[in-house]
Amino acid sequence: MTELFNTLKDRRASKPDVRHPEKQKRPDTPVLKKPDWIRVKAPMGAEFAKTQKIMTEGNLTTVCEEAGCPNIGECWTKKHATMMIMGDTCTRACAFCNVRTGKPNPLDADEPRRVGLAVAEMGLEHVVITSVDRDDLEDGGAAHFAETIRSIREQAPNATIEILTPDFLRKGDVANIVIDAKPDVFNHNLETVPRLYLSIRPGSRYYHSLKLLDQVKQRDPNQFTKSGIMVGLGETKEEVMQVMDDMRSAGIDFLTIGQYLQPTRKHAAIDRFVTPEEFKTYETIARSKGFLMVSASPLTRSSYHAGEDFAQLREAREKMNAKK
Structure with missing residues (x-):
């Protein structure tokens, strides 16, 4: 992985060294040794370099880099990158997240054009667009x-679009602006169980996030909704199952469950590594509760294999409608 991290380090060279000033006074947390099933290879090659070149020349930010995703080597080699709009600096400081915290720069009005151009240049069939939280903006970045x-x-008129949005907390009904733009998939992650919100996601509210996803379905029933959680933070199986039930009550179509990986010693500690067998059990339970699509594995992330998953999601809905 050394070559990969050195490559990505060059992209961050001009950025401040302290990514998380609010976490510097926190005591170090223990870092558990990763089990074999968590280890990943870092494929490099022409397609990886091409993806990186498009991101660099377009002055675009990717969550793949900023969040330290373990799947970046595989995804970039396949010409898939999750673009992160509205800058690389978040106004919140979640205990699990590796994205920079601080005061963001003003929005770049030309960014939407450059994102569209990059999608066209990469020839993407399915694209995922996410963002930092922008509590400093009146509409939270919805427009x-x-x-x-x-x-x-x-x-890129043939590309399907998946968005992974902030919660737009205390911003009124601005989420309708995004819903009415009609992405193919509206994703917003609940991240963890309600009991852990105060320590893991203190700037957010569980039931507000759930309501946001319900709002999407109420306004546009045909729009696919998606949400995900991390496990290994100290949650119980029963709590995970309750989150599944809450999601289904909100009409969520697609559930992702992945292992939490600790970015640094200043972030929340890993409680344990959930085994692949346990992930299989979660997938079985989730499917029995009526989700159209479930992705549950140690390395599952919101946008991992998103294109392939979207195709399966659409197929699952078609089969369900055919039975009615």
């Missing part, structure tokens, strides 16, 4: 999301 969706539709 910027909508403009990005429109730009992709214009420059």
Whole structure:
């Protein structure tokens, strides 16, 4: 992995050294040794370099880099990158997240155009667009999301679009701006069980996030909704099953469950590594509760294999409708 991290380090060279000033005074947490099933290879090659070149020349940010995703080597080699709009600095400081915290720069009005251009240049069939939280903006960035969706539709009309949004907490009904832009998949992650929100996701509210996803279904029933959680933070099986039930009550179509991986000693500690067998059990339970699509594995992330998963999601709905 050394070559991979050195490559990505060059992309961050001009950025401040302290990514998480709010975490510096926290005591170090223990780092558990990763089991064999967590280890990943870092494939490199022409397609990886091409993806990186497009991101660099387009002055675009990816969550693959900023969040330290373990799947970046595989995804970039396959010409898949999750673009992160509205900058690389988040206004919140979640205990699990490796994205930089601080005061963001003003929005870049040209960013939606460049994102659309990058999607076209990469020839993507399915694209995932996420963002930092922008509590400093009156609409939380909703209009910027909508403009990005429109730009992709214009420059890459055959691409399907999946968005992973903030919660737009205390911003009124601005989420409707994004919903009405009609992405193919509206994703917002609940991240963890309600009991752990205060320590893991203190700037967010579990039931507000759940309500946001329900709002999507109420306004546009045909829009696919998606949400995910991390495990290994100290949650119980019963709590995970309750989250599944809450999601189904909100009409969520697609559930992702992945292992929490600790970015640094200043982040939340891993309680344990959930085994592949346990992930299989979670997948079985989730499917029995009526989700159209479930991805549950140690390395599952919101946008991992998103294109292939979207195809299966659409097929599952078609089969369900055919039975009615």
